[in-house]
Amino acid sequence: MIDCIYLEEAKYLDGYRIFLRFNDGKSGVVDLKETVFRHAVAAPLREPEAFSRFYLDSWPTLAWDCGFDVAPETLYEKCEAVS
Numbered sequence: 001m002i003d004c005i006y007l008e009e010a011k012y013l014d015g016y017r018i019f020l021r022f023n024d025g026k027s028g029v030v031d032l033k034e035t036v037f038r039h040a041v042a043a044p045l046r047e048p049e050a051f052s053r054f055y056l057d058s059w060p061t062l063a064w065d066c067g068f069d070v071a072p073e074t075l076y077e078k079c080e081a082v083s
Contacts, residue, residue, distance in 0.1 A: 012052040028079040
């Protein structure tokens with residue numbers, strides 16, 4: 001059993017969609033459009049070009065220079081397997 005979920009890989013796809021791979025082997029796609037438009041701190045990311053410039057921080061999870069990030073546990077729950 002894994003005690004801590006974190007990201008091993010993240011690749012921008014399009015719009016607000018990102019391919020993710022976690023340390024337990026789970027992988028899939030997450031669409032963060034609703035999340036970005038719900039939180040004021042994410043306002044700078046409402047243009048897909050800005051949204052696409054994420055990085056993996058020291059946890060590691062998704063983060064952006066504007067100070068917005070998304071917890072790995074949240075991403076894990078939202079991640080949908082690709083067929």
